[in-house]
Amino acid sequence: MPFDWMEPRRTSERPKIDRARREAMYRIELEERAALLHRLGYSRERTRARLLANVDWDFGASAPLDAGAVEAIMERVFGPSTPGKSTPRGKGGPR
Numbered sequence: 696m697p698f699d700w701m702e703p704r705r706t707s708e709r710p711k712i713d714r715a716r717r718e719a720m721y722r723i724e725l726e727e728r729a730a731l732l733h734r735l736g737y738s739r740e741r742t743r744a745r746l747l748a749n750v751d752w753d754f755g756a757s758a759p760l761d762a763g764a765v766e767a768i769m770e771r772v773f774g775p776s777t778p779g780k781s782t783p784r785g786k787g788g789p790r
Contacts, residue, residue: 725765
């Protein structure tokens with residue numbers, strides 16, 4: 696006697712949906728980590744290096760997010776970079 700629930704009914708679009716959901720999850724995690732580092736007073740360059748190192752450690756060569764995605768996250772968290780503009784003083788930094 697066959698059971699209906701023993702045969703999965705998956706659409707052909709499911710792998711694309713799962714991939715998009717995973718990428719969104721990774722992007723949110725990196726945004727939260729970047730915001731935390733920004734609040735802790737890390738510089739833009741140091742935060743970028745930490746995020747790229749974390750992505751490389753987690754995924755190696757098969758990373759779902761590239762350096763361009765990390766740069767977009769940096770723009771959202773730190774704001775647009777303008778040369779010559781001073782960055783805000785971090786907590787506990789010199790006055």
